[in-house]
Amino acid sequence: MPKKAPPTAIKEQSMEIQKSMIADNFRQLYDAPKTDQKVVSTFVPGNLNELLMCFDFARNLPEINALQNAMRKRTGRMIMEAERAGHSEDVCTYVKADLGMMAQGNIGPTGEALPTPDLLLLSYTGCFTFMKWFELVREQYKCETAMLHVPYQGDGVITPNMREYVVKQLKEDIIPTLERVSGVKFDIDRLRQYLRQSAKAEEDLVWVLQSAKNKPSPIDAYFGGVYYVGPIFSSFRGSEGAAEYYAMLRKEVEERVRLGKGPVTPEGEMPEEKYRLVVEGPPNWTHFREFWKMFYEEGAVVVASSYTKVGGVYDFGFRHDPDNPIETLADYCLGCYTNLNLPHRADMLSQYVEEYEADGLLINSIKSCNSFSAGQLLLLREVEKRTGKPGAFIETDLVDPRYFSAANVKNRLESYFQMIKQKREGNAPLGAAA
Amino acid sequence: MKCFIGIDLGSTTTKAVILDENLKELGHGITNSRSNYDIASTVAKQEATVNARMNLVAQSLSDIPELSGRLKELLENLERNFRLEQFMESLADLEMVCRNNAVGERFKGFEQGLAEALIVTFQKLRLEAPDLFAPGAKRKSDFFRDIAGSRYLAIGEAVAKDAGLAFDMMLNIYDRSIIEVENRLTGENLKEMIMKALLRTLEGFSELSGVSKLVENAVKDALDIELEETYVVGTGYGRARLPFSKEHIRSEILCHGLGAHVMYPKTLTVLDIGGQDTKAIQVDDAGIVDSFQMNDRCAAGCGRYLGYIADEMNMGLHELGPMAMKATRTVRINSTCTVFAGAELRDRLALGEKREDILSGLHRAIVLRAMSLLSRSGGIRDEFTFTGGVANNEAAVDALRALVKENYGDVTINIDPGSIYTGALGAATFAHRAV
Numbered sequence: 001m002p003k004k005a006p007p008t009a010i011k012e013q014s015m016e017i018q019k020s021m022i023a024d025n026f027r028q029l030y031d032a033p034k035t036d037q038k039v040v041s042t043f044v045p046g047n048l049n050e051l052l053m054c055f056d057f058a059r060n061l062p063e064i065n066a067l068q069n070a071m072r073k074r075t076g077r078m079i080m081e082a083e084r085a086g087h088s089e090d091v092c093t094y095v096k097a098d099l100g101m102m103a104q105g106n107i108g109p110t111g112e113a114l115p116t117p118d119l120l121l122l123s124y125t126g127c128f129t130f131m132k133w134f135e136l137v138r139e140q141y142k143c144e145t146a147m148l149h150v151p152y153q154g155d156g157v158i159t160p161n162m163r164e165y166v167v168k169q170l171k172e173d174i175i176p177t178l179e180r181v182s183g184v185k186f187d188i189d190r191l192r193q194y195l196r197q198s199a200k201a202e203e204d205l206v207w208v209l210q211s212a213k214n215k216p217s218p219i220d221a222y223f224g225g226v227y228y229v230g231p232i233f234s235s236f237r238g239s240e241g242a243a244e245y246y247a248m249l250r251k252e253v254e255e256r257v258r259l260g261k262g263p264v265t266p267e268g269e270m271p272e273e274k275y276r277l278v279v280e281g282p283p284n285w286t287h288f289r290e291f292w293k294m295f296y297e298e299g300a301v302v303v304a305s306s307y308t309k310v311g312g313v314y315d316f317g318f319r320h321d322p323d324n325p326i327e328t329l330a331d332y333c334l335g336c337y338t339n340l341n342l343p344h345r346a347d348m349l350s351q352y353v354e355e356y357e358a359d360g361l362l363i364n365s366i367k368s369c370n371s372f373s374a375g376q377l378l379l380l381r382e383v384e385k386r387t388g389k390p391g392a393f394i395e396t397d398l399v400d401p402r403y404f405s406a407a408n409v410k411n412r413l414e415s416y417f418q419m420i421k422q423k424r425e426g427n428a429p430l431g432a433a434a
Numbered sequence: 435m436k437c438f439i440g441i442d443l444g445s446t447t448t449k450a451v452i453l454d455e456n457l458k459e460l461g462h463g464i465t466n467s468r469s470n471y472d473i474a475s476t477v478a479k480q481e482a483t484v485n486a487r488m489n490l491v492a493q494s495l496s497d498i499p500e501l502s503g504r505l506k507e508l509l510e511n512l513e514r515n516f517r518l519e520q521f522m523e524s525l526a527d528l529e530m531v532c533r534n535n536a537v538g539e540r541f542k543g544f545e546q547g548l549a550e551a552l553i554v555t556f557q558k559l560r561l562e563a564p565d566l567f568a569p570g571a572k573r574k575s576d577f578f579r580d581i582a583g584s585r586y587l588a589i590g591e592a593v594a595k596d597a598g599l600a601f602d603m604m605l606n607i608y609d610r611s612i613i614e615v616e617n618r619l620t621g622e623n624l625k626e627m628i629m630k631a632l633l634r635t636l637e638g639f640s641e642l643s644g645v646s647k648l649v650e651n652a653v654k655d656a657l658d659i660e661l662e663e664t665y666v667v668g669t670g671y672g673r674a675r676l677p678f679s680k681e682h683i684r685s686e687i688l689c690h691g692l693g694a695h696v697m698y699p700k701t702l703t704v705l706d707i708g709g710q711d712t713k714a715i716q717v718d719d720a721g722i723v724d725s726f727q728m729n730d731r732c733a734a735g736c737g738r739y740l741g742y743i744a745d746e747m748n749m750g751l752h753e754l755g756p757m758a759m760k761a762t763r764t765v766r767i768n769s770t771c772t773v774f775a776g777a778e779l780r781d782r783l784a785l786g787e788k789r790e791d792i793l794s795g796l797h798r799a800i801v802l803r804a805m806s807l808l809s810r811s812g813g814i815r816d817e818f819t820f821t822g823g824v825a826n827n828e829a830a831v832d833a834l835r836a837l838v839k840e841n842y843g844d845v846t847i848n849i850d851p852g853s854i855y856t857g858a859l860g861a862a863t864f865a866h867r868a869v
Contacts, residue, residue, distance in 0.1 A: 377810055384725070395730045407671075408711075408730055415685035419723045422688065 009266035009289065014249040015227045021245065022068070023110055025059070025235050030112035032058045038182050041117040041137070044311045046124030046150055046333035048174070050194035050238035050320070055182035059235035060117060062133070066097040068109035070285035070399035078104060079400055093368045093400040095133045102140060116141055119181045121174070123148040126339040127371045146177045150333045156344045158334045166330035191325045194238035198320040201232055204246035206314045211253050212303040213356055216273035218256035220263040222302035223292040226283060233311030238320075265296040274299030275417055278352045280306045280345075280379065281364035281372070284396035287404045291396070294410050298417050302362075304352035306345065309337035313348075342375045346382040353387040359420045360389040362413075367397045390423060392416035435460075436664040438869070439482070440861025441475045442689065443467060443670035446709030446737060447823065448474040450482035451858040452661070453866055457696075460661075461486025462855045466577045470617040471675040475668065477619070478858075487628060487657060488513060494656035500645045510569070511638060515631035517576075518567040523627070524578045524615060525563065529556040531611040541603060551590070551597045551604065558589045575750065579616055583608070625657045667865040669857055671710060684864050686857050687713055687726050693860030694819040695721025698848040702815035705804055705834075706856065707824035709737040712804050714811035721860075727811035729803075736800075737823050739775055743796060746776045747789065754793055758829030761794035797829040798837075805837050814838060817846040821856035825849050 011019075032039050040057040042048070044064065052059055069075050078100025079093055085103060087096050101107070101114075108114045120134045120143060131147075138145050148169050151162045175186050208228055212221045219225070228249060236242035262270040266289055277295075279302045284291050295302065309315070313335050321328040333339070340348070349361055361383045365373045380391040394412045397403030435454060442449040448467045452460040463481020467474045492509050495501055501508060529552065536548040559582070566573060566581065573581055586608055594601040632653050636646050668676035669689040676683065686708075694704040695717055704715040716724040729736065744751045765787050767778060775796075782792045808814055818838065824830050831849060838845055850856070 381812065390724060392725070393727065405730065408728075411671075411685065411687075411711075412726075412728065415687035415723070415726060418685050418688050419726075422722045 010264060010268050011266075012252060012264050014245070014252050017245055017248070018227050018230045021231050021236060021241060022064070022234070026108050026110040026112055028058050029060055029108065029115055030110075032115045038119070039115045039117045040119045040121050040181075041134075042121040043124055043130050044233050045126065045336040045338040046148075047233075047237075047311065048121070048123050048148070048329055048333075049235060050191055050198055051170075051175070051178070051329060052121070053194050053238055054186060054190045055178045055184045057119075057178075057182060058115070060114060061234050062098045062137075063094050064234050065101065065108055065114070066094045066399050067285045069097060069101065070401075071288055072109055073286065073401070074109070075100075075286060075399040076401045090368060090370075092129045092133070092370075093398050093403075095129060095136070097399045098133070099136060102137070117143055119143060119177070120145040121148070121178075122146070123174075124150050124333060124336065124338070126150065126152055126336070129371065144177070144181060146174055148174050148333070150339060152341070153334065153339050153344065154341055156341055158331065162334060163327060163330045166333060167326050170326050170329060188325055192322040195320040195322040195325055195328060197240055197243045198232075198238045199322070200243045201237065201246040202312070202314045202319050204243075204250040205229070205232055207250050208246070208253050209304070209308060209315060211257055212301075214257050215276075215357070216260070216262040216270075217276065217301050217303050217356075218253050218261055218263060220265070220270075220292075220296075220302050221308060222279045222283065222305040223265075223288075223295065224263055225302070225305055225308040229308045229311060237312075263296075263301060265292065267293075267296070270296050270299070270301065272299050273301050275420055276301055276303045276356065276358045278302070278304045278349060278356065278358045278361045279364060280349055280361060280376065281366055282307045282310075282398055283364065284404050285399050286397075286401040287406065290406060291404075291409070294413050298414065300413075300417060303356040303358050306337050306349065309348075311336065313337055313340075338372065342379060346379055346386070349379065349383050350386040353383060353389055358389065359424075360384075360387070360416075361391040362416065363391070363393050365393060365395045367395055367403050368400060369398070390416075390419055392419070435659055435661055437486075437661050438664055438862050438865040439479060439666045440689070440858040440863070440865055441478055441666065441668045441670075441676065442686065442855075442857035442861060443471055443475055443478075443668060443672035443676060444709050444823075444857070445671045445711075446741070447854070448478040448670070448672075449855050449858040450475070450478035451855050451862040452482045452486050453859075453862045455866075457863065457866055459859070461489055462852065462858065464576075464854065466579060466616075467672065468579075468616050469613065471672045472677055473617050473619065474672075475676055479666075480619075480624070483661060484516070484624065484628075486661060487624070488516075490656040490659055491628070491653050494652040495649065498645060498648055498652060500642065501649070504639070504642070508635065508639060508642075511635045512628075512631055514567045514569065515634045516628055518564060519627045519631050519634075521563055521567065521578065521581070522560065525556065525559060525582060527618075528582060528611060528615045531614050532556075532607050535607050535610050535614075540606070544599060544603060547597055547599050548603060548607070551593050551599055552607070554597075555586065555590045555593045555604070558593070559585055562589075579612055583612065628653070628657060665865040665869050667861040667868065669861040671708070681868070682865075684861055687715055687728070688723055689857045689860030689864065690821055691715045691717040691723040691726075691860065692721040692863050693856035693858070694821055694848075696859055696863055697850045697853075697856065698817060698819050700817045700846075701819040701848065703808070703811075703813075703818045705808060705818070705820050706822040707737055707800070707804060707820075707830070708822045709741070712736050712807055714804070714807040716812050716815070725811055727807045729807065739800060740796075740824065740827070742775045743779060743793070746779055752826070755797070755827035755829040757790050758793035758797050759832070760790040761788070763791050763794075764798055765791045765795035767792070767795040767799045794829060794833075797827070798833040800824070801830055801833040801837055804834070805841065809841075814842045814845055817848055819848040819850075819856075821850075821853040823854050825853040826851075 037058045041060045075097040079096045081100035081103045082096035106114045122134050179186055211218050231242045231245050262273050363376050363380055365376050384391045394409050438453045440451045447464050449464045451462045454460050461482045463478050463485050465477040532552050590604045591601050594604050668678045669684045669686045673683050690706045694701045706713045711729050713728045715726045718724050
């Protein structure tokens with residue numbers, strides 16, 4: 001029987017551009033061995049993209065590979081492959097998808113082979129798993145590893161000491177390593193130039209994300225948001241292309257605001273905004289469209305999310321600063337959402353609920369993520385208490401399709417939406433017309 | 435009469451509740467959820483209508499002074515005879531379908547023998563049917579599928595043996611036929627069946643012959659009251675499959691919260707253990723849900739777990755609780771995995787543990803899991819209402835009481851005998867609010 005073609009998703013122009021940017025990066029990685037370009041693998045939160053660009057590295061981001069593979073329904077097999085190799089069911093599924101992909105020939109999401117990296121740069125340790133992940137990968141690639149240790153914001157502040165510690169590592173360890181591996185001399189003016197582009201893109205991104213304060217919100221700051229943060233969280237921050245992309249995106253959204261339009265979903269424009277939510281936690285990638293549909297078909301729009309901050313928190317004023325190029329890299333790494341402690345996260349999420357006039361906080365807790373799922377129920381209670389708005393909790397996974405139970409998630413979401421509706425209608429006495 | 439109907443389509447059973455304009459319950463009904471949700475909800479609604487009719491009949495008959503002192507007995511007999519009528523109707527249907535199914539390639543050469551064996555089997559089934567519905571008779575279940583199934587197996591096996599036929603063939607015919615019978619509606623002539631049951635009942639009350647006309651008329655009057663289906667709200671696991679539009683569907687979490695509030699207005703925390711999910715719900719003083727937690731994709735420790743255990747022990751589901759209550763000690767069991775339930779049970783038996791002690795442990799294990807959900811939802815607040823099918827299980831209730839006391843001290847625990855209808859009651863209340 002011929003396979004039924006999946007329905008074509010309706011996308012904004014910016015989404016198409018974003019898609020081709022990501023595809024270009026995979027092509028660059030594929031070509032790297034032929035063009036003798038050096039390759040670095042590094043993680044999204046706290047990535048030093050501008051710095052890496054100074055050494056002409058092609059940038060490979062394993063989480064992006066895993067999520068892109070998941071959206072193409074490929075991670076199930078990869079995860080099983082990793083499990084066959086001895087990794088237990090509870091291990092982070094990003095890790096297993098990556099290891100499984102390598103075991104199956106290291107063919108990337110676009111069908112092009114991924115190169116063997118020349119360097120593994122671990123620039124963030126807020127998630128302990130990252131360290132273990134590279135330890136496992138290093139075994140196989142037998143390549144050099146550099147680690148930038150970023151102190152955790154345990155007390156909710158970045159002290160001068162913490163900043164100096166990161167700067168010192170950058171100057172004395174990371175930059176010399178990058179020079180040695182790449183054979184390119186470090187040029188601080190080149191870095192300044194990239195940082196200028198970053199700041200421009202960041203300015204526009206913040207504008208776009210904050211446009212969700214409008215009613216109706218012109219964007220979905222979670223499902224749409226993951227497209228928007230794609231370039232800046234991956235290998236494009238600092239590039240001219242990214243700055244252009246965000247300027248274009250901003251124009252697109254400005255137009256939507258002007259016309260009073262809601263977000264674009266895969267099935268077209270959302271006709272009515274019924275619920276405004278703040279979401280904590282990454283989306284599920286294996287059933288991304290199905291998951292999104294559970295929201296938009298009920299008229300639920302996500303107006304702010306913490307996931308769109310994991311690769312950099314910009315909405316409280318931080319911008320990459322070309323005048324203090326090394327220090328700004330340190331501040332960026334220290335300030336990523338993943339490096340914030342629970343009280344800080346509670347502050348931020350409560351603030352979002354208030355400022356974006358949301359109906360409440362929804363947490364999508366990731367089953368195989370031990371670092372960030374810990375304490376989420378506490379977060380939920382705290383935000384509920386502070387804002388007086390009801391919260392809800394769902395559980396899925398990043399890229400393991402076995403962990404997505406559609407009926408269960410839908411049940412909880414529908415209950416949550418109906419709960420919000422009930423609350424809104426007020427505590428009408430029993431029997432009173434609703 | 436305006437009626438507001440709530441239907442709770444659960445994974446195991448489907449429940450319906452009918453309320454009148456003043457939110458007074460007119461009737462409730464239950465059936466097994468089958469592959470056809472549409473039929474399941476219609477049957478549940480029909481059962482609730484039967485119950486409502488019986489209640490109206492009771493009300494109508496209570497006005498006849500000559501019946502005083504005998505009314506309860508009369509009504510019980512009426513209900514039993516009605517159930518018998520209902521059973522006979524389905525049985526006739528089943529026989530017809532079985533006979534139609536006893537032909538074809540598979541049964542070649544045995545058709546004649548099978549037809550005869552079926553005639554004999556159903557004759558015997560019909561003959562013993564009145565005993566199944568006699569006063570004080572105990573049935574493992576009230577659902578036609580269960581009663582007819584267990585009796586067909588027992589009688590059919592003997593008949594097949596006598597006829598020199600392989601019982602497998604008889605079994606195959608039954609399996610194919612019961613699904614067909616179950617998935618079509620019977621009892622559309624409800625009023626007629628009640629009248630028939632009434633006549634059969636009055637035969638046993640010869641001393642009332644003087645007022646029999648009066649009784650018949652009173653029953654007729656009650657049956658003539660029009661029950662207008664004003665608004666229906668569906669809920670439960672299968673709610674999306676109900677033939678209702680979106681406005682007529684509510685989440686079971688909201689329905690259980692509101693249903694518990696209607697039953698016990700001081701309720702602040704609700705625990706519902708259903709067939710496939712367990713829900714811990716916090717409600718405000720108007721029964722509106724504040725927060726909730728439910729089990730994820732795994733149904734470990736839910737009602738279905740007890741179902742498997744019952745199957746494994748070859749017992750009826752409702753026999754588990756009483757057996758567990760006989761325990762002298764509680765075996766510690768940590769696994770509530772439904773899939774491993776059988777293995778766990780056999781392991782324990784092999785270790786020489788007593789069945790009742792193991793069962794006691796299994797009940798505690800279920801409740802422990804529920805306690806974890808409760809704490810994640812914000813803990814137990816006073817008053818605490820336990821709902822769902824498992825709330826009818828005394829061993830589970832016992833374990834819950836002990837663990838609540840241990841963890842939260844003295845808390846008022848409400849358990850309504852009709853707790854299985856909580857979701858449907860909430861849905862019916864929503865139906866009333868919607869108009």
